[in-house]
Amino acid sequence: MSLLVVGSVAFDSVKTPFGRADKVLGGSATYFSVSASYFTDIRLVAVVGNDFSDDHFSIFQERSIDIEGLEKREGETFQWEGEYSNNLNEAQTLDTKLNVLADFKPKIPETYLDSEYVFLANIDPDLQRDVLSQVKKPKLVACDTMNYWIEGKLDSLKKTLKLVDLLVINEGEARSLAEEPNLVKASRKILSMGPDRLIVKRGEYGAFMFSNDQSFAIPAFPMENVYDPTGAGDTFGGGLMGYLASVDNITDETLRQGIILGSAMASFNVEDFSLNKLKDLTYTEIEERFRAFKKLTYFEDIDNHGWRKDIN
């Protein structure tokens, strides 16, 4: 099934303890779509400036991503500059230049309107609803957001959440959206805002899924070499949504598998700057990482006959 993503394409300048990269390809929609492209057909809606060259477009072509919806406008592409300290969990934003993203109005091409899976990456919640007013009748709408919108545009965000099936945000965002430090209580409160399911991205601690009748939690893959965490969250979302669209079946079971695949894709992504690692994976690598997750988290049932029951 086709998966539509609406988000940003960016030039990132990133500094980590292991090196730096200047004006390299990034952006939520870029990471998401390259990650998802291993599993299903992707339709991309975003905007770039006229500094976006054929070379930059080539990654989408190589991954057979439909870029009819990638608008090229007069001006410069969105730029983000950030730095990670030894604690690779959180980036410090040094500079943001919205450029052509400043007046981005997502226009969904005619050929994308029947998309059955939709991912609204982190953009203005007004624009997220605008996208939903254009597409026909998707089977699954998922979205991301960030503290900037939680703090600055909460009413609009809450309107968007009423239209969304699955919210995929990080742990700090979940706590701040719910104004509640306990994650279970926060999750329950977020479901009352609209989504059927919440997936919480916990960085090096993995992911957590919560719905009214179950929860699922998984650690992240233990990585010896994390060079650049930029895009890990969107790469996770791409693996998850790409898999769901590929099996075209939304159950607890496929969501759990999707979370593992999302985590696997994210674990590859952090091994190099920009999309250097993510763009050239093999299916064997992805399957092996999936199996490694199984091995990492597997435990046998217990037989308790030897326990010390005599004293109870």
Next chain:
Amino acid sequence: MSLLVVGSVAFDSVKTPFGRADKVLGGSATYFSVSASYFTDIRLVAVVGNDFSDDHFSIFQERSIDIEGLEKREGETFQWEGEYSNNLNEAQTLDTKLNVLADFKPKIPETYLDSEYVFLANIDPDLQRDVLSQVKKPKLVACDTMNYWIEGKLDSLKKTLKLVDLLVINEGEARSLAEEPNLVKASRKILSMGPDRLIVKRGEYGAFMFSNDQSFAIPAFPMENVYDPTGAGDTFGGGLMGYLASVDNITDETLRQGIILGSAMASFNVEDFSLNKLKDLTYTEIEERFRAFKKLTYFEDIDNHGWRKDIN
């Protein structure tokens, strides 16, 4: 098999966002032994003052814990006072009165010398080695430590680590002991100091086990009501070691099961102050929590035939 624990028995005064408890029973050896007592026979070595009443002793008797090694001395019992803010992950220590613990010299009773499983809770590494010089030939020696010893007595701690099979510490301690922020690299470095295996306690993020040929990671049980995290780490250690001693078999498989049981015991412990919840569990509750961990972390294998392999 018998499990010997050497550590502290304390009176704790604890304040959390949900209430307070004054001079209630606590201490590493207390939490550890009550938790482990559900699985195997426990031998306790610690020291208390003459303010430790028959009422305080009763919890050990109710759990059939051997207290021949619980020395009663002139003076007051060790006291700890701490406070947790909304972030229940870390306590702020407000006051510590060592009292009789100040010149504690663990004397292992004759009847304990054949203990096959030994847990050295967080005490001076000199004393930890002193215990090991007394016991005969244990099958498994595990130990805990804390930043106080890592920073103040590293040489002695390193001597202890050479004699230990399994180190059980929290994540901050692992990073600080290895002087390495990356957990996989830190774990590798710690194994080079002596232990065959390292288990890292990650609080609300679960636990991580690392050995030369494998790793295991598990999230914590998502808890809606965490009233008091005091003792969670020692309760975890008790469930883990109690189970290993009960099955008397140290393999990757039993270690993984032990980590789940330790996590289960810790998840009960945080639901009330002191040992209020931990001391009266039923086997059915423990088994159900174990199964709930299975349900929390389980995912099916994938069948990748539908993936988008045509473009690779």
